[in-house]
Amino acid sequence: MPGFELIGSGHYVPGPPITNAALARVMDTSDEWIYQRSGIRQRHFAPEGVGASDMGVEAAKRALENANLEAKDVDYIVFATMTPDYIFPGSAALLGAKLGIPGVPALDIRQQCAAMLFGLQIIDGLVQSGAAKTILFVGAEAHAGFMPWTAWDVLMGESDRELTQEERDKANEHRALAVLFGDGAGALIFRATERDAGLRGMKLYSDGRFAELLYVPGGGFRTRPYWKEHHYGEQAYVPRMDGRELFRFAVTKLPRAAKDLLKEKDLTGDGVDVFIAHQANLRINEYIRDHLKVPREKMPMNIDRFGNTSAGTIPILVDELHRAGTLKKGQLNMMLALGAGVHWGCALVRW
Ligand SMILES: CC(C)(COP(=O)(O)OP(=O)(O)OC[C@H]1O[C@@H](n2cnc3c(N)ncnc32)[C@H](O)[C@@H]1OP(=O)(O)O)[C@@H](O)C(=O)NCCC(=O)NCCS
Known part of the structure; x- marks a missing residue:
C-alpha cells in the first residue's frame, strides 16, 4: 500500500507585519492584553483585491520550487479556506488556473482551522486508491475582509485622522475576535511513496451542535x-x-483525542518526535503541552508572528519546520487542531 511523503513546502504572508500597537490605533486594545491572552505580537493582512487564491498561488510557487517540480507535475489540488474569493465557486479551481494547470482536479474543503487533518485523510485516500500521485495541499486565508474596522488607512499608519466614536465602537465590539486572526497561505506538496511514510493513525471529530461558537x-x-x-x-x-x-x-x-490516539497505538508522548499544533492561542497549546507532558522544544510555535491564519496555520508551520530541518524522514509526528464547525482531532504521520 503506498503512503505519502512531503517533498516540498512554501508559505506566503501579505504586506508588512501589523503589530498589536497598530491595532490599538483603530480600537481600544494593547500589546499587553493581546500578548498575555494569546501569545500574538503581530499578524499580516491581505490588501484589498488580494484573495485566498492569490496568496495560495504564491505559497504554491515556493513549494514547487522547494520540491524542484513544475506546476504541471501536480495531479491533484486540495485547497482549504474559510475565506474564499467568491461565496461560490470555491477557490481551488481558481488556484489551479492561476498556477497554469487548468484541468487538474481541485477540491475545496472547509474545515477552517482543522483543515489540515481532513486534508491528510484525503491525501491518504487519493494515494491509496491510485487516484493521484503528486498532491498540492494549500491552506490560505484572507480574514481582512471580516475585520470590524473600516479605517485601514489609520491602521496602516497612512493617516493619523481621529476616528469617529462610531468607528471605534464598532471595532471595539469585536475586538476579542479581531486581534486573533491574520492572513497568509501555506502550501505542501505530498507524493505517493512505497517508503514507510504517511498517515499512521487519526482521531477526527465534527459536532455541528456547536457551529455557533464561531x-x-x-x-x-x-x-x-x-x-x-x-x-x-x-x-x-x-x-x-x-x-x-x-x-x-x-x-x-x-488532549483527550491525543491521549486516545497514543493509547490506541500503544505509544506515549515520548514516542512522538514533533507535535505540530494549530496556532489559535499560545495558552491553549501550553495547556495541551503541559497536560501531555510534552517538552517545550517538541511543540514549536509561531503564533507570535502570524496570529491565527486558520487553514493556513499548520501548512505555514510545517513549511518553517521543514525548511529549518526540524522535520526529518522517519520521524513520527503528531498534528493537532480544532476549528469552527466544530471540527477537531489529531493525526500521527510517519514523516
Ligand atoms: C478570545 C480570548 C483571547 C478572550 O479572552 P478572555 O479572557 O476570555 O476575555 P473576555 O472575552 O472574557 O474579555 C475579558 C475582558 O477583556 C476585554 N477585551 C476583549 N478583547 C479585548 C482586546 N482585544 N483588548 C483589550 N481588552 C479586550 C473584554 O471587554 C473584557 O472586559 P470586561 O471584563 O471589562 O468586560 C480567549 O477567550 C480565547 O483565546 N479563546 C479561544 C478563541 C479561539 O481559539 N478561537 C479560534 C478557534 S479555531
Whole structure:
C-alpha cells in the first residue's frame, strides 16, 4: 500500500507585519492584553483585491520550487479556506488556473482551522486508491475582509485622522475576535511513496451542535436574498465567537483525542518526535503541552508572528519546520487542531 511523503513546502504572508500597537490605533486594545491572552505580537493582512487564491498561488510557487517540480507535475489540488474569493465557486479551481494547470482536479474543503487533518485523510485516500500521485495541499486565508474596522488607512499608519466614536465602537465590539486572526497561505506538496511514510493513525471529530461558537451570522442561503441590506449596519459579516467556550472546548477535546490516539497505538508522548499544533492561542497549546507532558522544544510555535491564519496555520508551520530541518524522514509526528464547525482531532504521520 503506498503512503505519502512531503517533498516540498512554501508559505506566503501579505504586506508588512501589523503589530498589536497598530491595532490599538483603530480600537481600544494593547500589546499587553493581546500578548498575555494569546501569545500574538503581530499578524499580516491581505490588501484589498488580494484573495485566498492569490496568496495560495504564491505559497504554491515556493513549494514547487522547494520540491524542484513544475506546476504541471501536480495531479491533484486540495485547497482549504474559510475565506474564499467568491461565496461560490470555491477557490481551488481558481488556484489551479492561476498556477497554469487548468484541468487538474481541485477540491475545496472547509474545515477552517482543522483543515489540515481532513486534508491528510484525503491525501491518504487519493494515494491509496491510485487516484493521484503528486498532491498540492494549500491552506490560505484572507480574514481582512471580516475585520470590524473600516479605517485601514489609520491602521496602516497612512493617516493619523481621529476616528469617529462610531468607528471605534464598532471595532471595539469585536475586538476579542479581531486581534486573533491574520492572513497568509501555506502550501505542501505530498507524493505517493512505497517508503514507510504517511498517515499512521487519526482521531477526527465534527459536532455541528456547536457551529455557533464561531460563525458568520450574515449571508447564507437560508434567507432570500442571501444577503440583507441591514446585515451591513449590524456588522453581520464579522464572525461571532464565544471565545471562552471555544477555549474550554480546545483544552478538553484536544488532549483527550491525543491521549486516545497514543493509547490506541500503544505509544506515549515520548514516542512522538514533533507535535505540530494549530496556532489559535499560545495558552491553549501550553495547556495541551503541559497536560501531555510534552517538552517545550517538541511543540514549536509561531503564533507570535502570524496570529491565527486558520487553514493556513499548520501548512505555514510545517513549511518553517521543514525548511529549518526540524522535520526529518522517519520521524513520527503528531498534528493537532480544532476549528469552527466544530471540527477537531489529531493525526500521527510517519514523516
Ligand atoms: C478570545 C480570548 C483571547 C478572550 O479572552 P478572555 O479572557 O476570555 O476575555 P473576555 O472575552 O472574557 O474579555 C475579558 C475582558 O477583556 C476585554 N477585551 C476583549 N478583547 C479585548 C482586546 N482585544 N483588548 C483589550 N481588552 C479586550 C473584554 O471587554 C473584557 O472586559 P470586561 O471584563 O471589562 O468586560 C480567549 O477567550 C480565547 O483565546 N479563546 C479561544 C478563541 C479561539 O481559539 N478561537 C479560534 C478557534 S479555531
